[in-house]
Amino acid sequence: VLIEEGLEILDESEAMRLLANSEVGRVGVTMGALPAIFPVNYRLLDGAVVFWSSAGSKLSAAATGAVVAFEVDDYNVADRSGRSVLVVGPSEVVDDPDVAFKALAAGLAPFVDGARSTIIRIEPTLVSGRRIVHVPPGGGSRSW
Amino acid sequence: VLIEEGLEILDESEAMRLLANSEVGRVGVTMGALPAIFPVNYRLLDGAVVFWSSAGSKLSAAATGAVVAFEVDDYNVADRSGRSVLVVGPSEVVDDPDVAFKALAAGLAPFVDGARSTIIRIEPTLVSGRRIVHVPPGGGSRSW
Numbered sequence: 636v637l638i639e640e641g642l643e644i645l646d647e648s649e650a651m652r653l654l655a656n657s658e659v660g661r662v663g664v665t666m667g668a669l670p671a672i673f674p675v676n677y678r679l680l681d682g683a684v685v686f687w688s689s690a691g692s693k694l695s696a697a698a699t700g701a702v703v704a705f706e707v708d709d710y711n712v713a714d715r716s717g718r719s720v721l722v723v724g725p726s727e728v729v730d731d732p733d734v735a736f737k738a739l740a741a742g743l744a745p746f747v748d749g750a751r752s753t754i755i756r757i758e759p760t761l762v763s764g765r766r767i768v769h770v771p772p773g774g775g776s777r778s779w
Numbered sequence: 780v781l782i783e784e785g786l787e788i789l790d791e792s793e794a795m796r797l798l799a800n801s802e803v804g805r806v807g808v809t810m811g812a813l814p815a816i817f818p819v820n821y822r823l824l825d826g827a828v829v830f831w832s833s834a835g836s837k838l839s840a841a842a843t844g845a846v847v848a849f850e851v852d853d854y855n856v857a858d859r860s861g862r863s864v865l866v867v868g869p870s871e872v873v874d875d876p877d878v879a880f881k882a883l884a885a886g887l888a889p890f891v892d893g894a895r896s897t898i899i900r901i902e903p904t905l906v907s908g909r910r911i912v913h914v915p916p917g918g919g920s921r922s923w
Contacts, residue, residue, distance in 0.1 A: 670814070
């Protein structure tokens with residue numbers, strides 16, 4: 636187990652599993668030279684992160700052809716436990732109706748009503764994951 | 780009620796309330812010319828976002844003196860409802876022991892064991908919030 640800055644580094648299969656089993660993530664983009672983060676509901680489809688957007692939206696403009704960050708986590712405030720996965724990669728607008736059909740078939744419906752007609756796809760070039768590890772007073776290592 | 784791209788824009792008091800009442804947020808920074816997002820547990824202290832970090836960490840290096848993004852949300856997958864708040868502002872490392880004491884008094888303890896000795900503070904220069912609004916088939920507007 637690799638520990639870095641007090642956090643356990645997840646192996647790639649666990650990171651991809653967390654990514655595959657979450658439904659809400661956050662996209663980090665640059666808008667007007669300023670950083671921004673937007674939550675999206677998404678699916679992992681053919682190994683890539685996909686989510687709905689609308690063609691003229693600020694998010695789809697910022698994400699088109701840019702390298703973006705995408706993060707999911709499952710933090711639990713009650714016991715201070717949690718894991719997170721960070722994806723970094725190029726994003727693109729996908730106009731292929733087959734991808735839209737596949738996304739809907741995978742249960743990816745826009746949370747927002749109407750006007751979400753475009754799919755944005757993030758290719759996960761870099762994937763990294765971290766887990767909070769607590770060492771109990773008795774010694775040894777315990778992780779959630 | 781202002782609607783933008785299918786989302787209701789929160790007024791500033793509601794955005795600040797969501798920020799004040801959440802405990803886990805995500806920080807968006809640039810690291811080695813690439814975007815990155817990290818979850819942190821935080822508090823709103825004297826109107827600013829504060830969280831623990833360690834002096835030599837990658838996050839504190841990236842956040843020192845930079846303009847960063849900070850996001851909180853309360854999305855609910857079951858009923859496709861949710862709100863999010865985006866903060867953008869300069870961040871700095873705070874070495875004032877009084878701030879550390881105040882943060883601990885406000886219940887802000889690092890989730891991660893040991894080696895979290897520095898406080899990072901984000902000044903919320905820009906605050907914006909959005910809410911998903913669903914229009915029921917019968918017409919009218921219903922929001923969660």
